[in-house]
Amino acid sequence: MALAYDPLFITSDKSPIDVPSPPPPSMTLTQDELKRIAAYKAVDFVQSNMVLGLGTGSTAKHAVDRIGELLRQGKLENIVGIPTSKKTQEQALSLNIPLSDLDAHPVIDLSIDGADEVDPCLNLVKGRGGSLLREKMIEGASKKFVVIVDESKMVKHIGGSKMALPVETVPFCWKFTAERLRRVMEGYGCEAKLRLGEKGKAFVTDNGNYIVDMYLEKDMGDLNAVSDEILRLPGVVEHGMFLDMASTVIIAGELGVKIKNKHSSY
Ligand SMILES: O=C[C@H](O)[C@H](O)[C@H](O)COP(=O)(O)O
Numbered sequence: 538m539a540l541a542y543d544p545l546f547i548t549s550d551k552s553p554i555d556v557p558s559p560p561p562p563s564m565t566l567t568q569d570e571l572k573r574i575a576a577y578k579a580v581d582f583v584q585s586n587m588v589l590g591l592g593t594g595s596t597a598k599h600a601v602d603r604i605g606e607l608l609r610q611g612k613l614e615n616i617v618g619i620p621t622s623k624k625t626q627e628q629a630l631s632l633n634i635p636l637s638d639l640d641a642h643p644v645i646d647l648s649i650d651g652a653d654e655v656d657p658c659l660n661l662v663k664g665r666g667g668s669l670l671r672e673k674m675i676e677g678a679s680k681k682f683v684v685i686v687d688e689s690k691m692v693k694h695i696g697g698s699k700m701a702l703p704v705e706t707v708p709f710c711w712k713f714t715a716e717r718l719r720r721v722m723e724g725y726g727c728e729a730k731l732r733l734g735e736k737g738k739a740f741v742t743d744n745g746n747y748i749v750d751m752y753l754e755k756d757m758g759d760l761n762a763v764s765d766e767i768l769r770l771p772g773v774v775e776h777g778m779f780l781d782m783a784s785t786v787i788i789a790g791e792l793g794v795k796i797k798n799k800h801s802s803y
Contacts, residue, residue: 566791569595571687572651575789576600578796579649579683580607582785585614588642590675591629592650593622593668596685600649601625605632619645621675622668623743639678648679652779653700654692655684655786659799660760662695664703664777667732667742673775676782684783688790694756695778696725701750703732703777704767708739708747714772715749721766726754746774 566574576599583589583604591601607613609632618634619642620626629636639645650672654662661684663669676682692698706714711731719729732748734740739747757763760780767776781799788795 568687568689571789571791572596572685573599574794575685575687575787576649577603578787578789578794579685580604582647582649582681582683583607583613583616585616587646588617588619588637588644590645590648590650590679590682591618591620591625591634592648592676592685593620593625593672594651594666596651596687597621597625597649598628600685601628601632601634605629605634608632608634617642619648619675621648621650621672622666624668639674643678645675645679647681647683648676649683649685650676652684652686652690652783652786653777654695654698655686655690655783655788656692656695656697658781659684659783659786659797660695660781661779661783662698662702662777663779664705664748665701667703667740667748669703669777670705670742670744670746670775673779673782676779681784682782684786686786686788688788691788695760696751696753696755696757699752699754701730701732701777702753704749704751705742705744705746705774705776706749706772707774708741708745710772711739711747711749714770717770717772718749718751718767721770722751722753722757722763724755725757728752744774 580603652661653665715729732740786797
């Protein structure tokens with residue numbers, strides 16, 4: 538379905554316009570509508586003949602829907618999608634988006650995906666939906682990585698939402714790994730909890746692993762140092778901090794759409 542929304546304005550970090558006049562009260566949008574606006578804007582970057590990383594989650598779902606719609610209408614041609622999860626794979630197949638994988642396409646033109654947190658340097662937290670490993674592999678292999686969020690995802694620092702920073706771990710002795718993780722991050726007031734899925738059992742990722750969610754009280758400061766320490770733990774597969782990976786972040790808010798590009802000052 539076409540989006541019946543004409544953004545009141547679009548600002549980018551190349552534009553000096555940052556504080557537009559507020560929309561009329563009747564324009565109040567739901568969080569899902571904001572996600573869809575950001576997603577549709579990102580799909581403007583898609584061109585025919587591209588290899589695309591297809592993200593996972595409630596925001597990326599709108600982008601995948603839109604790509605399927607444009608393919609069906611013949612406005613896009615010869616697209617190859619690389620899905621970041623089994624769920625996105627199913628969605629893309631249902632929309633007849635041709636699919637492949639990183640083995641066949643080790644370089645991706647453009648990936649579009651949501652995020653759980655975005656900090657002022659465009660570092661991200663991802664994986665609250667459980668798909669961080671495939672996302673990191675695919676988005677890390679992308680020439681351009683466009684992140685789509687509603688404004689609620691913007692934080693002052695990573696972990697700032699006080700919600701989970703996910704870490705994918707092997708199931709073998711997960712408690713041991715969770716405790717090692719907690720110790721690595723205890724200086725930031727960290728709690729580590731196994732993510733639970735259906736019927737109170739451990740949530741299992743697409744890769745057959747578990748997720749330990751880290752809840753932080755304080756700013757971690759040097760994210761690269763913390764990342765290195767986490768990745769050095771043998772039971773850890775990957776964590777949900779996506780550092781210096783996003784090229785562009787599209788933020789949809791009540792007052793319009795804002796586009797932030799990597800390495801710009803704002
Ligand atoms: O594991 C899930 C992914 O990293 C999602 O991209 C992230 O959680 C954002 O999801 P949503 O768009 O549903 O907020």
